[in-house]
Amino acid sequence: MIGKILGNRYKILEKISGGGMALVYKAQCNLLNRIVAIKILKSEFAEDEDFVRRFRREAQAAASLSHPNIVGIYDVGEEDGLYYIVMEYVEGNTLKDLIRQKAPLPLTEVIEMGVQICDALECAHKNMIVHRDIKSQNIMITSDGRVKVTDFGIARATGGSTITNTGNMFGSVQYFSPEQARSDTVDERSDLYSVGVVLYEAFTGKLPFNGETPVSVALKQIQEQPELISNIISGFPKQLEVIVQKCLAKSPDDRYQNAEALKNDLKQALLSAEVVSFKPDNIEHTLVMDNIANNPTSFEINSAASKKKRPKNVLKGIGIIAFFVLLFAVFSYLGAALARRYLEVPETIVPNVIGMQEEEAIQKLKEHNLDYNIAGRVFDTAPAGQVIDQDPKGDQRVKTNRPPIDLIISKGSKAGTVPSIIGRTEQEGIALLENNGFEPGRIIREYSNEI
Incomplete structure (x- = not known):
């Protein structure tokens, strides 16, 4: 693929990444002399006529979006059975990469990213486009801190009426809204649930729901409540906890009804002294130092006590040791018997x-x-x-x-x-x-x- 020219103008330079549905390449546009990113559908999707038709139509719809926080789509094409989207090339890291490297991220940094994500979604929703696949992998962060939301076209192309197909889950189920997991109709509030998952992940470094299979995770999205962030990070600001919990409400009616409302609450949180001054590392350090400060003479006490200890009766010591050896032997026998019984199932x-x-x-x-x-x-x-x-x-x-x-x-x-x-x-x-x-x-x- 390297060196191939698509559409008589896009020269493939190098592979950038690969996902479940497409491969992404860095390319040179010879006509406008600029670097672009080209997303090429994998062959198994390119052979599905219905998928390709939806993919092209939705990519063209996404191309109508013009916003500084949305990765621009320049062109859509097909050549020799390869279906591709030409996009703005963004230098930076995905939010997922940042979370893996630095989590938990500073609160103000996460909030500022959240505001920009809301700006992008507000633009899309006003244009009747629901992303349906908001996740930290689809959020690019440039070197100057600008957020770029990507994959609008592919997300909508896969947004059919189901989440299953011969036993396989489509999409990123860890970020699915409950209505997506149930295959119900989704609207902009589904995207806001996914934003809540992204915020939770950025604040804590972990996802609210995990499981061995996509099905088990989907069921948790429908049935279970995530662990409170304050249980994971001691002293986590209540104001932010409420925002994340509202995003993650099971019923769309209980969530933020639009991206602007969520954005306004995030901006308000940036004005909170509790949020701005919060530092998890300092809190952990303080807890350790407090423990030491509250027990300044523990070493001296223990040392003094040890000096007062006197040799015990030898026979009494032997008896105690024998008792514990016998107890250990009995439990070992019972454990082995139970293990044999289980293994014989x-x-x-x-x-x-x-x-x-x-x-x-x-x-x-x-x-x-x-x-x-x-x-x-x-x-x-x-x-x-x-x-x-x-x-x-x-x-x-x-x-x-x-x-x-x-x-x-x-x-x-x-x-x-x-x-x-x-x-x-x-x-x-x-x-x-x-x-x-x-x-x-x-x-x-x-x-x-x-x-």
Whole structure:
């Protein structure tokens, strides 16, 4: 790929990064003599006509966004089966990289980034574009501290009516809103939930929810509450805790209703003396020093006590030692017996039940002496009652007394009310339809004397 010229103008210079759906290259635009970034779809997506069609349309819609905090999209093209987006080249690090290197980040630094992320989303939402994949990997930070939100086109291109496809999760489930995890219709408040996850991660250095599989993480997004940041970082400002918790509310109605409202609260937090002066490292240091200060003579006390100790009766000491040796032997024997009992539990191979109807899948698991748990039912393009994911996956060897096999069952396609798009522009109409879970059909253009 290095040295290849796309569209008779973009010369590929080097590979920058690669993700789940695309590879990113640094390139030279020979026409305008500038450096650009080119995102090229991976072959498995390029062969999906429906995906490519959505990808091109949404990339073109995202290209209409012009904002200093959004990575600009310059061009969209196809050549020799390669579908690509030409974007603004940004020198800097992703927020994810900064978190890995420096977490937890200073509060004021995170707040200032949050304000800029809100500015970017406010612009997108006003243009009827929901990002749907806000995460720290999609947020670039330049050397002068400017935030650049990227991947609008690809995020919307994958934003269909489901989050599952033959048992695989689309998107970054650690940042999913509960409605995304349920395959419900999403709007701008879903993006604000994801911003809350990003803030939580930047403040603490950890994600609010993790799990062994995408399904288990998605269920936590729906059902569980994240650990309070104040439990992770002692003395964390209450004002910021409230902001993050409001972003992470399970119901969209309980969250910030738009990016501007969240931005205003973040700006207000920057004026708080508690927030500005907060330093976690200093607090930890103070706690240690306080402990030493409160116990200034502990060494002297212990030293004095040790001087007062006298040799104990030898026979009494031997008796105590013998007792503990016997106790250790008894517990070792019981532990070994229990271990043998566990190890003798029969093993079986977990059957792959994805694609089966619920009753058939349950029967199949019972034939392998495995219990089951219906972990969730979500809207999906698969027929109602069909298993669309399982945890653990099929073909794994497990013991028959293991916890139940989690199953995700399809509720079928979700019915919805078709929104009115009369009077909207073509771009706004398409965005409104897709945000409500509908696929635009054939577009017929006619002359009108009224519009």
